[in-house]
Amino acid sequence: MNKLLLIVALLVSTSKLFAQPQDDSYQYKIDLLNEKNNKVNVSFILPKNNLQRGKFVMPKLIPGYYDALNLGQYISDFRAFNKNGKSIAAKRLDTNTWIVSDLKNIAKISYKVSGGWEHLMQNTSNGKSTASMFKKDSVFIINYSSLVGYFEEIKNRTYSVTLKKNRKFFPSSALDYISKNDTTDIVSAKDYRHLVDAPVLYCLPDTTWIKVGNTNVLVSFYSKENRSYSKTLATKIETILNNQQAYLGGKLPVNKYAFLIYHEKIPKGMMADGLEHSNSTMCLYGSNTLDRLPEALMGVASHEFFHILTPLSIHSEEVQNFNFLNPRLSRHLWLYEGMTEYATIHMPIKQHMINMQEFIKNIEGKIKGMDKFNNKLSMTEMSTNAIKMQDQYMNFYQKGALLCLCLDIRLRELSNGNMGTQELMQKLIKRYGPEKPFKDEDLFNVITVLTFPEIRQFFKDYVEAGRPIPLKESLLKVGLDYNESAKTVLEIKNPSASQLSMRKAWINQ
Ligand SMILES: [Zn+2]
Incomplete structure (x- = not known):
């Protein structure tokens, strides 16, 4: 009996000893140390699979950016090898995709990646913050969306990236980097979206x-x-x-x-x-x-830090399962950008960092900002069509923020001052969270259940149908007079008790 147990124990420990490295993940290697002619070498082992062929994808678009970026444009010299080092056919279909044969027998894929820019004054087709930048002896800005891809047939896998780097350089990122030795760091991410969501700055530490x-x-x-x-x-x-x-x-x-x-x-x-x-x-x-x-x-x-609320902790399936080649966009940019921008202007007055006059000035700034856009459009449609309607996109920071101001005051009104957008966002975080997306079409109904029946009409009128937002009537409730032709906001001289208590609930002043 004892002998048998011992043998079993031995077998278990030997099988552990010979365990293969995790083979259901993408294992990438990026060599920053030997960067040459503005290009770095990248290679990866793909997850174990039984596929005859597969389509390798570099992002056409990334979350938060509403223009085609075609990040495959930085890739060259794409090659696939079997375990004997023999080449396997790989054909580039277009800027962002490659068809690779005999996927199940591929041991390694390698390619080169170019930096997207060298200095800030340079004219580049893409926004510089979406590309990577390599300066061998001083700094690397790594956006993984321009260095790392995935196979369409093998999605939702973990990533492990091993980076070779200058011994003095330190990685700064939202992800945790493990230093294996002086010149090697390793970082892991639970999936592709998670990896490309965390850029890294490599340089001498400051x-x-x-x-x-x-x-x-x-x-x-x-x-x-x-x-x-x-x-x-x-x-x-x-x-x-x-x-x-x-x-x-x-x-x-x-x-x-x-x-x-x-x-x-x-x-x-x-x-x-x-x-x-x-x-x-x-x-x-x-x-x-x-x-x-x-x-x-x-x-x-x-503004950026408030994104930890939304989209990070409150987002729809379209955001959670973002398709990097042909994304379907969520209808709730009013929430992701509008609410974030509203919190950015609302927080300083609520926290007594600024005075009433400064706050009013910020509101007037948004009113004037909104004027440059078409304010008759439905915000849900603007959101799902953000790529086609780029000229309207910035209005989410103007009209979107003012819409949330109106929503905040409406909620305070219906709740006797007890609930505003701050409390609403906390309720939504409790219900959803970073790993639990909402259904795009359900959100307005869910918010209505969490708040008041009247709120459904608010969304219907001002977000879905594109009626002009009720700024004048909202501001009046808190004792502010909005002059629509002059685009000015003034404090009412002798506000009523109800206006004063609503204002107190709204901005704590
Ligand atoms: Zn933003």
């Missing part, structure tokens, strides 16, 4: 960590001219994040967040390019000096 509640926030800075500046930026960001945390009920829904800031000296003026991610913001900033960077960054930081 990093500062701050703790906001339970969230570890990394501020990482790169500038050729200026070292040791992350602490200055972190101090500025910290104030805003603490106020955002209080605004969100004292608890943040993420454990880690990263601000990745690249600065480049340009002769004059100022330029900024950025792209939102769930747990990080990559900000590219050009200026002659750093004088105005902290202020500029605070503006970006407050």
Whole structure:
């Protein structure tokens, strides 16, 4: 009996010893160390499969960007090999896709990837924050969507990426990098979307960590001219994040967040390019000096950080299962961008960071901003057609934010001051969350159930049908007079008790 047990135990331990590395994941290798002519070598082992052939995809589009990027344009020298190192046929179909034969016998695929830009003043077809940038001796900005792909037939797999890099470089990212040795880092992601959602900045470290509640926030800075500046930026960001945390009920829904800031000296003026991610913001900033960077960054930081609510924690299936080749877009950009921007202007007044006059000025800014767009369009249609209607997209930051202001006041009115958009968002986070998407067509009904029957009509009129938002009547309820022809907002001289109590509930003033 004992002997048998021993043999069984031995068998178990030997089988563990000889266990193959996880074979249902994509295992990528990216060599930054030997970057040459603005190109890096990339290779990968694909998950075990039984396929005769497969279609390899690089993204045509990525979440949060509503123009075709065709990220396959950076790929060259695409080759597939079997385990004996023999070439297997691979044919490029178009910019973003390749057909690879005999997929089940492929041991390795390799290709080269070009950097998308070299300096901020350069003219490029795509927004720079969507591409990667390689400067061998100083900095790498890695957006995995331009380096890593997937097979259409083998989706929803984990990724492990091993990066070879300069021994002095440090990776800053929302994902955790494990240092295997001086020149090798490894990062894992639970799927493709998760990986491409977390860009990384590789350079000599200038990093500062701050703790906001339970969230570890990394501020990482790169500038050729200026070292040791992350602490200055972190101090500025910290104030805003603490106020955002209080605004969100004292608890943040993420454990880690990263601000990745690249600065480049340009002769004059100022330029900024950025792209939102769930747990990080990559900000590219050009200026002659750093004088105005902290202020500029605070503006970006407050909007981007609020995305930890939506889409990160509240999003539809279209976002969760984003199709990188032919995406079907969600109808709720009013929520993802409108609510995020509303929180960005609402938080400072609610947290007593600004006064009433400054708040009113921000509202007037949105009213004037909205004027440049077609305000008769349905916001749900603008959202699902965001790619075709790019000229209207920026209105989600204007009209979308003001719509959420009206919704906030309507909710306060119906709830006797107890519930506004802040409380609504908390209810939605509880019901959904990062791993549980909502059905696009259900959201308005769900919000109605969570709030008041009257809210369904609000969405019908102002989001689905595209009626002009009820700004004048909403602001009147909180004692503000909106002059529609002059586009001004004034405080009413002798507000009623009801107006005063509504205003108190709305902005705590
Ligand atoms: Zn945004």
